[in-house]
Amino acid sequence: MNLKELSNHLGLSQTTVSRALNGFPEVNEATRRKVLEAAQQHNYAPNRRAKSLATGRAMSIGHVIPVTVKHEMVNPVFADFIAGAGETYSNAGYDMLLSVVRDHDEEQAYRNMARKGSVDGVILHSPREKDPRLNLLTELGLPFVVHGRIGDESAPYSWLDINNGHAFERATDLLLDLGHTRIAMINGLEYMDFARRRRLGYETALKNRAIVPDPIICFSDEMTEQNGFYRTMELLSQENAPTAILVSSYISAIGVGRAIEKSGYRIGQDISVVTHDDDLSFLRNGDDIPTFTATRSSVRDAGQRCAEILLSQIEGTSSPPVQELWEVKLMLGHSTGPCRPPQ
Amino acid sequence: MNLKELSNHLGLSQTTVSRALNGFPEVNEATRRKVLEAAQQHNYAPNRRAKSLATGRAMSIGHVIPVTVKHEMVNPVFADFIAGAGETYSNAGYDMLLSVVRDHDEEQAYRNMARKGSVDGVILHSPREKDPRLNLLTELGLPFVVHGRIGDESAPYSWLDINNGHAFERATDLLLDLGHTRIAMINGLEYMDFARRRRLGYETALKNRAIVPDPIICFSDEMTEQNGFYRTMELLSQENAPTAILVSSYISAIGVGRAIEKSGYRIGQDISVVTHDDDLSFLRNGDDIPTFTATRSSVRDAGQRCAEILLSQIEGTSSPPVQELWEVKLMLGHSTGPCRPPQ
DNA sequence: CCAGTTATCCAAAGCGATTTGGGGATAATT
């Protein structure tokens, strides 16, 4: 059933039917009712592609999801981010277009979306410190919102980020306050902006107490459970092993925990652990008292808010860029305790 | 740059330019070269919406991702499934349309996709034993492939499933062979077809050894880390506590492991654990020797294959339904050992 | 009673592609 058939059936013009359905004022209320009824009865909904072509709006938002070539890995936080964003989209009548690509093909993916006109805007995921996609998208004239930040946050683009630096500075301070001085860090890939900022926060806290960061106990890699495990095994076998570990992802922290247990230590007693926690729906960090002491921020909420910002950017009239920096909660859990060096 | 502009620029008709780009034979090779060059140079690509409208093919595939109202949870296996499927789609020039909805709104989501003509086919996720979506999609005339199976697999629809029943029967047999007789099960929601089949496999194995399944040690719930943890704590505090636990998801198994450690037992020594493992990219179950003994099957491979089947269904000429049942590997890891009842 | 509104509706022109049904050269065949 298409518009022509429906309007023939009703003995009305396509114009009137279209206007009735889209809520224009110049149509009699009685007619509108008839139209709406008939539409419902015949299960009619305007063809999306035709509508898009006529209005010039794709009514869909693109997400480019990179798969790392290195480990063929897709970041699991996307699941929750997308759950948040998706809800906002549906409510506003937008579709979500996903493009899953090898991480080095990301630029081309954005370029294609723009060329083919299949989206009205995009969310930029996993920003790097210097990210060519910033210029690319600006150049393409495609509205976008960055989940995170590019190194240079003074540029006039919209972003939503958590205060990674402050979060990790506080986390480090907490450990220092507990008496730990040899604090390891198992970070994400540090060409990612969030990881770089976390590292800076960590170093700031150390330097404030005149502790020189030791590269031997700092790792930067993909945030898998396995990396958490192996890096921790490595740390614990060192001569001057750390008494505390700062972790960039809850998933890695699970591996960290496994390694600590396996080595015969107890988390929170022999070794303290603080992790960042994206509050993933399938991996909640405890109920009232968290399993891991953590800096927590819901990535799902971020998805929802990013989507809102993007839609208002698209529908609003050239509004100024929105830039939001969210502070994170520091949740005290069972994984931290006073420094008590082994042996 | 659109087709009209490009053809004006070239001094050719739109017809010829379109045919040149789409590889039709009735265009001079010299002309075609010129057209391709100009297209490249002006960064032209046909507008997706216009092309779709003209051809009547949306060139996109829909996925409906349910978020459970209960725990606001999105199943993390989607990330990997979609990574697999996405690759197939891009290679074939298809887009992926994601619709994230509350789990009780799923039907409406499929219905909308069909009405609005925004997709050429869909993947049906998380099938139930009796699933109304089967009839719905058939009725809507929308090509689809089920990831999993509906209870009645004799119906003529395409599906790709792993042999859940056999997998869990083997897993249970393994535990029985190790001398365990009191084997608990922490399963997914049993209105889901996969969970039901796993339960049946488990019961079959028990009955073959004349053991009556005990409902006190069988749980059916969402597969979160937390559920794994709490159910295990519950099990271990029982009078006649089980010596082995069968788990339906690697994520829950992590919680199971945490509970076992926390209770002062050792996994694989005091308590044996076998889990199903979807081989998630961010949660690999060990390298050579798995952390957990597991029935393993890559959900990413499943995504890729489901996409292939769906595309061939859409492009092929009314081919018969494809039904594939994959056997899973049983990987021996560190989490199983001979029965050695505590105390 | 008449010009000026107001309330409703419609025909037709887009949107940007594909595709149908020729048409004019040029080459090949009688």
Add this chain to the structure above:
DNA sequence: AATTATCCCCAAATCGCTTTGGATAACTGG
């Protein structure tokens, strides 16, 4: 030389919607 094929190309219709620019009839106030 006339006819037929073959090659290459084009004008125009089409997909299903929105939107522009009226048109008609009823209603208003002076």
